[in-house]
Amino acid sequence: MxxxxxxxxxxxxxxxxxxxxxxxxxxxxxxxxxADEDIAVIAPLASVARRSSRKRTTEGEKYxxxxxxxxAAGVLPRPARWEDIRETARDExxxxxxGIRS
Numbered sequence: 001m002x003x004x005x006x007x008x009x010x011x012x013x014x015x016x017x018x019x020x021x022x023x024x025x026x027x028x029x030x031x032x033x034x035a036d037e038d039i040a041v042i043a044p045l046a047s048v049a050r051r052s053s054r055k056r057t058t059e060g061e062k063y064x065x066x067x068x069x070x071x072a073a074g075v076l077p078r079p080a081r082w083e084d085i086r087e088t089a090r091d092e093x094x095x096x097x098x099g100i101r102s
Contacts, residue, residue, distance in 0.1 A: 010016040019042065023030055029043035 008016075010020050019030070023042050024044050027044050029041050031038050032040040032042060
């Protein structure tokens, strides 16, 4: 539904920006009035995506942390040297990103 609305950038208008921040913080819509006439409603979005400084796991990424990778070590078919694992990971990365096989 939010995609039906035409966005208005309020970053240059401190009054509108403050109003938008108040609505977001309170999570309650506000009615805008002119004298006794209701003219508009400003409402928070149902879900506001907040950016995180933490890297999120993408769909194609199997192990988001070293700890997760270490937990998967038990599923290796045979013990492998670190250099071999690194080379395999590099090859898979290049193949996924650029379609390159070495």
